[in-house]
Amino acid sequence: MSDMQVKADAVDVEAIMRQIRARVREKRGVDYTEGEVQELAKVKLEQFLDPKGVRSDLVEQFRRRRPVSAAPPNYAFEDDTIYATHRGLLRTMRRLLNPLLKLLFNPQPIAEALHIQSKVNADYHERFRQSQEMDTLYYELAHNLALEVTRLGIEVHNLKMRAESLSSRMDFDERRGRALESVVQYRPPQPRQSPPPAPRPQPPAPTTLVPPPSSSPASAPAQSLAVDGTTPPAPGTESANAGDAERRRRRRRRRRRPGQTMGDQNGATSGAPAEAETADWVAEGGHESSDAGPDEQ
Amino acid sequence: MKIAVVVQRYGAGINGGAELHARYIAERLSRHATVEVLTTCAKDYLTWKNEWPVGTETIRKVTVRRFPVSKPRDTADFGRRSAGVFDHTHSLNDELQWLDSEGPRSPSLIAHLHKVRDDFDFFLFFSARYYHAWHGARAVHGKAILVPTAERDPAVGLSMFGPLFRGVRAIMYNSLEERALINGVSANQSVPGVVVGVGSEIPDRTQPWRVRKKFNLKRPFAVYIGRIDENKGCKTLFDYFERYTREFPRGLDLVLIGNAVLKVPNHPRIRSLGFLSDEDKFDALAAADLLIMPSPYESLSMVALEAWALGKPVLANGQCDVLRGQVVRSNGGLYYDSYDEFAESMFALEGSGPIGAVLGRQGREFFRRHYAWSVIEKRYLEMFDKLKRDTATSTPEPWPGWWARRQKNLPPARRVVDNVPSGPVLR
Numbered sequence: 001m002s003d004m005q006v007k008a009d010a011v012d013v014e015a016i017m018r019q020i021r022a023r024v025r026e027k028r029g030v031d032y033t034e035g036e037v038q039e040l041a042k043v044k045l046e047q048f049l050d051p052k053g054v055r056s057d058l059v060e061q062f063r064r065r066r067p068v069s070a071a072p073p074n075y076a077f078e079d080d081t082i083y084a085t086h087r088g089l090l091r092t093m094r095r096l097l098n099p100l101l102k103l104l105f106n107p108q109p110i111a112e113a114l115h116i117q118s119k120v121n122a123d124y125h126e127r128f129r130q131s132q133e134m135d136t137l138y139y140e141l142a143h144n145l146a147l148e149v150t151r152l153g154i155e156v157h158n159l160k161m162r163a164e165s166l167s168s169r170m171d172f173d174e175r176r177g178r179a180l181e182s183v184v185q186y187r188p189p190q191p192r193q194s195p196p197p198a199p200r201p202q203p204p205a206p207t208t209l210v211p212p213p214s215s216s217p218a219s220a221p222a223q224s225l226a227v228d229g230t231t232p233p234a235p236g237t238e239s240a241n242a243g244d245a246e247r248r249r250r251r252r253r254r255r256r257r258p259g260q261t262m263g264d265q266n267g268a269t270s271g272a273p274a275e276a277e278t279a280d281w282v283a284e285g286g287h288e289s290s291d292a293g294p295d296e297q
Numbered sequence: 298m299k300i301a302v303v304v305q306r307y308g309a310g311i312n313g314g315a316e317l318h319a320r321y322i323a324e325r326l327s328r329h330a331t332v333e334v335l336t337t338c339a340k341d342y343l344t345w346k347n348e349w350p351v352g353t354e355t356i357r358k359v360t361v362r363r364f365p366v367s368k369p370r371d372t373a374d375f376g377r378r379s380a381g382v383f384d385h386t387h388s389l390n391d392e393l394q395w396l397d398s399e400g401p402r403s404p405s406l407i408a409h410l411h412k413v414r415d416d417f418d419f420f421l422f423f424s425a426r427y428y429h430a431w432h433g434a435r436a437v438h439g440k441a442i443l444v445p446t447a448e449r450d451p452a453v454g455l456s457m458f459g460p461l462f463r464g465v466r467a468i469m470y471n472s473l474e475e476r477a478l479i480n481g482v483s484a485n486q487s488v489p490g491v492v493v494g495v496g497s498e499i500p501d502r503t504q505p506w507r508v509r510k511k512f513n514l515k516r517p518f519a520v521y522i523g524r525i526d527e528n529k530g531c532k533t534l535f536d537y538f539e540r541y542t543r544e545f546p547r548g549l550d551l552v553l554i555g556n557a558v559l560k561v562p563n564h565p566r567i568r569s570l571g572f573l574s575d576e577d578k579f580d581a582l583a584a585a586d587l588l589i590m591p592s593p594y595e596s597l598s599m600v601a602l603e604a605w606a607l608g609k610p611v612l613a614n615g616q617c618d619v620l621r622g623q624v625v626r627s628n629g630g631l632y633y634d635s636y637d638e639f640a641e642s643m644f645a646l647e648g649s650g651p652i653g654a655v656l657g658r659q660g661r662e663f664f665r666r667h668y669a670w671s672v673i674e675k676r677y678l679e680m681f682d683k684l685k686r687d688t689a690t691s692t693p694e695p696w697p698g699w700w701a702r703r704q705k706n707l708p709p710a711r712r713v714v715d716n717v718p719s720g721p722v723l724r
Contacts, residue, residue, distance in 0.1 A: 011656060011659070013625050013632075013656070016652060020645065024635075024641060172545050172547070172548070175644065
């Protein structure tokens with residue numbers, strides 16, 4: 001990702017805005033204007049993308065809408081069904097006249113067809129009943145899938161946001177780091193509050209300059225002190241000096257902690273030392289507001 | 298030279314934009330001329346209730362004469378009439394009734410203007426949209442100078458303001474965008490006009506550490522100064538900022554200064570300090586990394602000018618033509634049209650960022666060049682001299698008759714304003 005390019009003392013706002021828009025395009029892929037976003041919103045695209053839009057009450061919906069399906073009417077059709085009657089005399093007459101009927105046309109295929117149809121109807125009803133039971137299962141399955149899709153959708157959304165956040169933080173830190181580096185690079189060197197003593201001709205190096213092969217890294221500070229011309233510490237005080245140096249380093253690091261401001265410094269201490277510390281910190285590129293008036297800034 | 302400043306409200310404690318503008322101008326002009334302020338007894342701009350006594354007093358060496366408001370505003374009636382004239386075809390009579398309903402209706406002030414017309418050289422009317430300006434400019438025709446403080450809202454498109462904009466002796470505009478808008482709705486290019494704006498009372502020295510300590514502001518922050526109101530774009534600002542805090546956990550905090558009409562979100566990185574004294578306000582501004590101006594409607598942002606005077610960059614809502622134009626012309630800040638631009642601009646403008654200080658410096662130069670008091674006073678005095686030399690008299694436009702005033706043939710004001718080209722004036 002490119003950094004903001006500032007090449008002159010005077011900057012052009014429109015040029016910066018073009019850079020910002022380019023950066024946004026780079027980050028988002030597409031640069032929609034507010035108007036275009038409004039247009040998209042009108043299409044209700046979110047209804048399709050938002051996992052919250054998936055219906056998760058399919059089973060309830062199905063059960064509510066499912067009709068109470070009673071068995072459809074059917075009939076039993078046998079060979080003698082067309083002659084059947086509860087009146088005995090009539091049944092006898094039909095049987096007597098049956099040969100005459102068969103002389104005119106053959107009712108047997110009709111009876112067989114209706115018999116088969118009756119069986120088909122019964123079979124169809126059975127299959128329909130089984131299908132309805134399967135539908136319930138399918139709806140249960142769809143419901144579970146919808147729930148899973150919803151969960152996954154939310155999880156993906158969260159992960160995306162997290163990734164975006166991490167990416168932004170990293171980008172932010174990187175750019176802040178570069179900005180601070182550039183400030184440090186181009187600032188004229190400023191004198192420290194307590195400048196180190198001017199270098200002076202060193203006396204012949206003491207024998208401690210060459211560390212003994214068995215010397216441990218902890219003895220390094222003592223050696224450097226000896227190089228500066230100071231008296232090497234006694235073995236008993238060596239660890240104490242090392243501890244002091246470590247504490248000083250820690251204090252310096254605390255002073256340079258990002259986000260800490262003059263207000264912190266003043267909150268902790270007051271008077272000239274705090275200002276001196278802040279001046280140091282500003283010289284190192286830290287954030288600080290000037291307390292000078294408009295004409296003095 | 299004797300000048301009357303006519304404004305709807307006036308007082309040392311009133312911080313409304315146009316009223317503060319009027320007070321600053323009155324106090325500054327009083328160094329060069331005899332200035333008298335003619336105003337009402339109202340203190341609250343929503344109700345216009347009479348809260349100050351009728352009569353004369355002196356505020357910061359300026360004589361102030363107050364007149365009673367005849368009736369307070371009926372908010373429901375005003376809202377109904379506003380909808381009628383802004384969104385529907387209407388008559389001139391409807392517009393006049395809207396003006397009465399808006400207030401502050403003060404016939405005694407207008408009567409006084411008729412009476413003292415010859416006692417003053419010029420009458421400076423602030424805020425074109427109010428009763429006192431419209432009726433007052435007609436009462437002192439030929440001596441009226443208008444400071445419209447007009448925003449791009451539908452009221453400017455009302456037909457009755459056309460004769461006002463064309464009939465005054467001169468117009469002191471706040472910005473190029475305001476002039477373009479008024480020229481667009483009223484075709485008053487022939488009226489002498491100059492873009493002046495207003496300066497501000499910038500302290501010689503600020504103490505940012507003091508306000509940091511007083512309010513325990515430890516982290517770098519952006520500041521918003523003004524009424525915390527949805528109409529000022531604060532709701533969008535809160536939405537954007539909360540999103541920004543999620544993406545940039547170590548970015549800037551947001552500090553709000555001003556009375557809250559809108560509920561401020563309970564967020565660890567948003568601090569509302571309430572209404573502050575000028576000293577605290579300027580110290581906070583000096584302590585901030587930048588000023589945010591989220592308002593979509595402004596005729597001139599005095600706070601933005603104050604920020605520039607202190608060398609602070611401004612992040613403005615790009616939907617506001619005036620702010621966007623000022624930001625671009627001054628090279629003293631950035632603007633945003635979307636959240637992404639907002640977040641990127643926040644990063645770019647923060648103190649440790651690469652360009653905030655440069656933009657702040659350019660903003661300060663812009664302020665010095667255009668809004669220093671010496672520049673403002675000079676432009677006013679030059680205009681007075683020019684008008685004094687120009688003895689040409691104009692006759693007021695004829696007023697429609699009784700029947701014509703009741704003809705419902707005027708277009709909705711909103712449509713009139715929408716038809717005027719928008720956007721910042723960059724050249």
